Amino acid sequence: MTKRIDDIVIIEEEEPDFCEYCGKLAELRPYGKNGARICFNCGIKNKEETNKNMERILFERKKH
Structure with missing residues (x-):
């Protein structure tokens, strides 16, 4: 499970x-x-789409 504590993102292993x-x-x-x-x-x-989506989800940023 991935979680966020303030500005720290913690990515943990997920079940397959x-x-x-x-x-x-x-x-x-x-x-x-x-x-x-x-x-x-x-x-x-x-990679471009994956990185854009990852940043949006993890860091709440919208890249153009």
Whole structure:
């Protein structure tokens, strides 16, 4: 579970589940389009979108 304490973000290991993009059983994060839970391999296929979504979720920033 990922949590935030003030300005500190703590990312913890998640239980494996099935990636919404490729269907692989893996640890997922909600960094895909529209919050899709995706695996690392799918995340690096579109690094720009993944990083934008990760920053928005973790740091409440909107990158243009």
